[in-house]
Amino acid sequence: MLTTAEMLQMYRTMALITATSDRASAEVKSGSLQSAFYPVRGLEGVCGALSIAVTTEDQLVSTYRSLGDALAKGSNLRGVIAEIYGRSDGVCGGKGGPMHLHDTSVGFMTSTGIVGSGIPIAVGLGIAAQLDGAQRAVVTTFGDGATSIGAFHEGMNMAGLWKLPVVFLCQNNQWGEHTPIAEYAANTDLAGRAQAYGMRTVRVDGFDPVATAEVLRDALARARNGEGPTFVEAVTYRLTGHSGSADYSYMPADELAAALERDPVPSFRRRLLESGAASESDLAAIDAEVVAQVDDAFAFAQASAPPEQDLRYRDVFADTAALAGTGVAL
Amino acid sequence: MTTAAFLSDDAAGAAQTEVMTMAQALNSALHLAMDADSKVLLLGEDVADPIGGVLKISKGLSTKYGRDRVRPTPIAETGIIGAAVGLAMGGYKPIAEIMFMDFTTVCIDQIVNHAAKLRYMSGGHTPVPLTVRTGVGTRRFGAQHAQNLEAWFMHTPGIKVVVPSTAADAKGLLASCIDDPDPCLFVEHFDLVFTQKDEVPVGLHKVPLGKAAVRRPGEHVTVITYGTQVRNAVAAAETLAEQGISAEVIDLRTLVPLDMETVLESVERTRRAVVLHDAHTFCGPGAELAAQITETLWADLLAPVLRLGAGYSPVPFAAGLDFHPTSDDLVAAVHQLMGR
Ligand SMILES: Cc1ncc(C[n+]2csc(CCOP(=O)(O)OP(=O)(O)O)c2C)c(N)n1
Numbered sequence: 001m002l003t004t005a006e007m008l009q010m011y012r013t014m015a016l017i018t019a020t021s022d023r024a025s026a027e028v029k030s031g032s033l034q035s036a037f038y039p040v041r042g043l044e045g046v047c048g049a050l051s052i053a054v055t056t057e058d059q060l061v062s063t064y065r066s067l068g069d070a071l072a073k074g075s076n077l078r079g080v081i082a083e084i085y086g087r088s089d090g091v092c093g094g095k096g097g098p099m100h101l102h103d104t105s106v107g108f109m110t111s112t113g114i115v116g117s118g119i120p121i122a123v124g125l126g127i128a129a130q131l132d133g134a135q136r137a138v139v140t141t142f143g144d145g146a147t148s149i150g151a152f153h154e155g156m157n158m159a160g161l162w163k164l165p166v167v168f169l170c171q172n173n174q175w176g177e178h179t180p181i182a183e184y185a186a187n188t189d190l191a192g193r194a195q196a197y198g199m200r201t202v203r204v205d206g207f208d209p210v211a212t213a214e215v216l217r218d219a220l221a222r223a224r225n226g227e228g229p230t231f232v233e234a235v236t237y238r239l240t241g242h243s244g245s246a247d248y249s250y251m252p253a254d255e256l257a258a259a260l261e262r263d264p265v266p267s268f269r270r271r272l273l274e275s276g277a278a279s280e281s282d283l284a285a286i287d288a289e290v291v292a293q294v295d296d297a298f299a300f301a302q303a304s305a306p307p308e309q310d311l312r313y314r315d316v317f318a319d320t321a322a323l324a325g326t327g328v329a330l
Numbered sequence: 331m332t333t334a335a336f337l338s339d340d341a342a343g344a345a346q347t348e349v350m351t352m353a354q355a356l357n358s359a360l361h362l363a364m365d366a367d368s369k370v371l372l373l374g375e376d377v378a379d380p381i382g383g384v385l386k387i388s389k390g391l392s393t394k395y396g397r398d399r400v401r402p403t404p405i406a407e408t409g410i411i412g413a414a415v416g417l418a419m420g421g422y423k424p425i426a427e428i429m430f431m432d433f434t435t436v437c438i439d440q441i442v443n444h445a446a447k448l449r450y451m452s453g454g455h456t457p458v459p460l461t462v463r464t465g466v467g468t469r470r471f472g473a474q475h476a477q478n479l480e481a482w483f484m485h486t487p488g489i490k491v492v493v494p495s496t497a498a499d500a501k502g503l504l505a506s507c508i509d510d511p512d513p514c515l516f517v518e519h520f521d522l523v524f525t526q527k528d529e530v531p532v533g534l535h536k537v538p539l540g541k542a543a544v545r546r547p548g549e550h551v552t553v554i555t556y557g558t559q560v561r562n563a564v565a566a567a568e569t570l571a572e573q574g575i576s577a578e579v580i581d582l583r584t585l586v587p588l589d590m591e592t593v594l595e596s597v598e599r600t601r602r603a604v605v606l607h608d609a610h611t612f613c614g615p616g617a618e619l620a621a622q623i624t625e626t627l628w629a630d631l632l633a634p635v636l637r638l639g640a641g642y643s644p645v646p647f648a649a650g651l652d653f654h655p656t657s658d659d660l661v662a663a664v665h666q667l668m669g670r
Binding site for chain 2: 059061090091092093094095096097100102103104105109110112113114117119120121122123124125126127128129131132138150151154155157158161314315316317318319321322323324325326327
C-alpha cells in the first residue's frame with residue numbers, strides 16, 4: 001500500500017516529466033533546441049512508479065528515451081536539460097546529449113542509443129551487485145521493440161541462469177518507431193516470452209502508477225533479497241510521435257484518442273481528487289511548482305555556455321597521453 | 331632465429347626469468363592478476379576448468395578462484411561484453427574472452443558503442459576498465475576464424491589495441507591492460523601462443539602500453555611491424571644483413587596508443603620504411619603509419635613508404651594460396667626500396 005505522501009511524490013515526478021517532455025518537444029518545434037529528442041509522453045506512470053520504488057543505492061540503465069527515467073532516478077533537472085542542449089552544465093558536460101544521459105551520482109548508470117544494448121550491461125551490473133553481496137538491485141528499462149533484438153535474449157538468459165538481482169522493466173508503448181507491435185512480433189505476449197528465461201514475469205497496466213509501483217517494489221525487493229530477476233511488462237501507449245515533433249499520421253487516430261483518455265498525469269490527478277488523497281489546492285500548488293522548476297531549468301540550460309573546445313579530446317582515454325600517435329595535437 | 335632475439339627489453343633486466351610459451355606466460359599473467367586484485371575476474375565461453383579455455387590459457391583459474399570470478403558463459407558474445415561493461419561500471423576489472431577475433435563482429439556494438447565511448451559520453455564519469463582478450467586464428471579454420479580486424483578497433487577512439495609478439499611481452503602487456511583504466515583489446519595470435527617461447531620474468535611483470543620495442547637495430551631501412559610478423563621481419567633482416575643491408579625492426583606492441591615517436595625517430599635516420607602486417611593492406615594499420623611517416627618526413631625519405639599486408643580477399647583456407655606476407659616478400663620489398 002502506498003502512503004498519501006508517496007502518492008503525492010509520485011504525482012509530482014509524473015507532472016514534472018510531462019511538463020519537461022512537452023517543453024522539450026515545443027523547443028524542438030520552435031527550433032530553439034536543435035537536437036533529437038524522444039518524448040516520454042505515455043510513460044509518466046511507469047517512471048513515477050519507478051521513482052518511488054528505487055532507492056538511491058539501486059542502479060538504472062536506460063535507453064535514448066530516458067528523460068523520465070533520469071528524473072525518476074533523481075537526476076537534477078537543470079543538469080539533465082543542460083545536457084539535452086549540449087551545454088557545459090549538463091550532467092555529462094555536453095558530450096553525451098539527450099540519447100546518452102548518465103548521472104552516476106544518483107545511480108543513473110547509463111542510457112544507450114542502441115536498441116536493447118543496455119540489457120546485457122545491466123546484467124553485468126547485476127553480477128557486480130551479486131558478487132558484492134549488496135542489498136541493491138539493478139533496473140533496466142527498454143521499449144517493446146527491444147524485445148526483438150539479440151542482446152535482450154542474451155541478457156535475459158544470463159540473468160535467469162545466474163539468478164541476478166535485475167528488474168527488466170519493459171516500457172511497452174506498443175510502438176517500435178513507426179511499426180506497431182503486432183507487425184513485428186510473432187508473439188506479442190512479451191511477459192509470456194520472458195517467462196521462458198526462467199524468471200518471474202508480471203504484466204501491469206503502466207497507465208496505473210499505483211499498481212505499477214506495487215509491482216516494481218515487489219520486484220526490487222525480491223532482487224535485493226537474492227530472489228532473482230523479474231521481467232515487468234508495463235503496458236502503456238505512446239502519446240506522441242516517435243521523436244521530436246514527429247508526425248502522427250501512421251498512428252490510428254481512434255487508438256491514440258483512446259489512449260489519451262488515460263493520459264497518466266491527468267488521470268492520476270482525477271484519481272487523487274476522487275479518492276480524497278489530495279485537494280485541488282494541494283495539486284495546483286504542485287503543478288505551479290513544477291511549471292516554475294521547468295522554466296528555471298530551461299532558462300538555466302539556455303544560458304549555460306557551450307563546452308570549451310579543449311574538452312573535445314578529454315575523456316577519450318583516462319590520460320590524454322594515450323592519444324599520442326593518433327595525430328591529435330594537444 | 332634465436333630465442334634471444336625475442337627477449338623483451340623489459341624482461342632483460344629482471345632478476346628471475348624462465349623460458350615459457352606465450353600460452354604459459356598468459357596463464358601466469360592471469361593467475362598473478364587474480365591473485366593481486368580480487369576485483370579482477372574472467373568471463374567467457376569455456377573458460378572454467380576442467381577445460382580451462384579452448385586454448386587452456388585460463389587453466390587452473392576457476393579451481394583456484396571459483397566460478398564466480400572465472401565465469402563460464404553462454405555462447406553470447408554481446409552478452410559477454412555487455413556484462414563485462416556492466417561489471418567494469420560496477421567497480422570490477424573484468425577480462426572478457428572472445429574466443430576468435432572474428433567473433434568480435436557479434437559484439438562489436440558493445441565494444442565500439444559502449445566500452446569505448448562511455449567515458450567520453452559521460453563526460454568522464456563512467457570509465458570502463460575492461461580487457462577483451464581475443465585470438466586470431468590460423469588458416470586451418472578458414473575464413474571465419476582467421477581475420478585480423480585490429481584496424482577496425484584502431485579506428486574507434488576510446489579503446490586501446492595491443493598485439494604482443496613475445497611471451498614476455500604477452501605477460502607484461504596483458505598485466506598492463508588489466509590494470510589500465512580504459513578498455514583494451516588484447517590480441518593473442520594462435521600462431522604464436524604455443525610456438526613462441528622466450529625468457530619471461532617469473533613474478534609480476536608489466537610492459538607499458540604505447541612503447542614500441544626495437545627488435546633489431548639497423549641503418550638502411552626501418553621495418554615497422556607487430557604480432558606474428560615480427561618473426562618474419564627478424565628473419566628477413568638476417569637475410570638482408572648477409573646481403574649488406576642493415577634493417578631496423580620495430581615491434582609496435584601496441585597499436586593504440588601508437589608509438590609514432592620511436593617510428594619517426596628511426597625512419598628519420600634510415601630514410602626508408604616498410605610497414606608489415608597480417609591485416610589487409612587496404613585500409614589496414616599500415617595505411618595510417620605510411621601516411622604519418624610521409625606527412626612528417628617527406629623531405630627526408632629516399633623512397634615512398636611501402637606497405638605489406640594481406641590481399642583484399644577473405645582469408646583463403648588452402649595453404650597454397652598466398653595471403654599473408656612472408657619474409658621473402660619483405661626482403662623483396664626492401665630491395666625495391668633500396669633501388670636494387
Ligand atoms: C540497434 C538499433 N536499431 C535501430 C535503431 C533505430 N531505432 C531507434 S528507436 C527505435 C524503436 C525502438 O522501439 P522500442 O524498443 O519499442 O522503444 P520506444 O522507442 O518505443 O521507446 C528504433 C528502431 C536503434 N537506435 N538501434
